[in-house]
Amino acid sequence: MKKEEYKDVIHEWKGDFAIITRGNKKGIIYIDGTIVIEPIFDYVEHNNYHTILASYDNSKSNFDILLGTFGDGYVCIEERERTQYGSTRIQYFVNKNMEKVLVFDEIWAMKNDIDIDEFHIPLHTTCHFYNGILKIDVAVDEYFGRLFEININGDVKYIGETHYKEFITESIENYLNYDGYEEFEYYNIENDSYRDALDDDIEAMGNLD
Numbered sequence: 001m002k003k004e005e006y007k008d009v010i011h012e013w014k015g016d017f018a019i020i021t022r023g024n025k026k027g028i029i030y031i032d033g034t035i036v037i038e039p040i041f042d043y044v045e046h047n048n049y050h051t052i053l054a055s056y057d058n059s060k061s062n063f064d065i066l067l068g069t070f071g072d073g074y075v076c077i078e079e080r081e082r083t084q085y086g087s088t089r090i091q092y093f094v095n096k097n098m099e100k101v102l103v104f105d106e107i108w109a110m111k112n113d114i115d116i117d118e119f120h121i122p123l124h125t126t127c128h129f130y131n132g133i134l135k136i137d138v139a140v141d142e143y144f145g146r147l148f149e150i151n152i153n154g155d156v157k158y159i160g161e162t163h164y165k166e167f168i169t170e171s172i173e174n175y176l177n178y179d180g181y182e183e184f185e186y187y188n189i190e191n192d193s194y195r196d197a198l199d200d201d202i203e204a205m206g207n208l209d
Helices: 106-111 179-183 192-200 202-207
Strands: 010-014 017-022 025-030 035-041 043-046 051-055 061-071 074-083 086-094 100-104 133-139 144-151 156-163
Touching: 010 043, 017 035, 017 043, 025 043, 035 051, 035 061, 100 106
Parallel strands: none
Antiparallel strands: 010 017, 017 025, 025 035, 043 051, 051 061, 061 074, 074 086, 086 100, 133 144, 144 156
C-alpha cells in the first residue's frame, strides 16, 4: 500500500509515523506507506515522537504503541489495564492486526529464566526486530543493563552486561565541600559533629560554645 493512496485519510504526522482513519476507526502508518496498525482503534493520538496512545470505546485498557520498536511488520505494545485494585501493565509484540505474536509475561520469563520485574522495554527505545531477531538493552538501574537477543518465537539469548557509568569507588568525603557553610555564617565551625548538627538545624548556632 502506497502512502499516496491514503492521502485522504492520513493526518497528524509526527516524525515517520502518522495516524490514519478509515470510517470511524483509527490506525497508524509508517512514512513508506506500510501499515503499522490497521484502523481498528476508536481513539488514537500522538503522545510524542516515541509513542502513540490508543484505546477502544468501553475498554478498561489503554495501549502505548512504542514506535521505535517497529520492524519486520511487528510493533511493541504496552497495555495498561485499570482494575478495582489499581492497574496492571504488560508488554507484547503484535502484527498490524493487533494479533499478539510475542508476549512478555510470567510464562515467557520462567521459560527463559528472566526476572520479569526487571525486564521492561523502554517507551523511547529504538530497538526493533530485524530479520526475526530483536536486540535489546534492558536497563536494570542507572549504572548497568543486560543485553539480550530475542527471536520472534520468544527464545532468548543472553549476551552480557552493558555499563552506562561507573560506580563511585572513592571515599564520598572526596566529593564534599563546605561552600554552604559560609552562606549560613558558620564557616568557622571546624568540628564535624557540630557541622552535622547545624546541617539539621542552623538555628542551633546560639547553643554552640
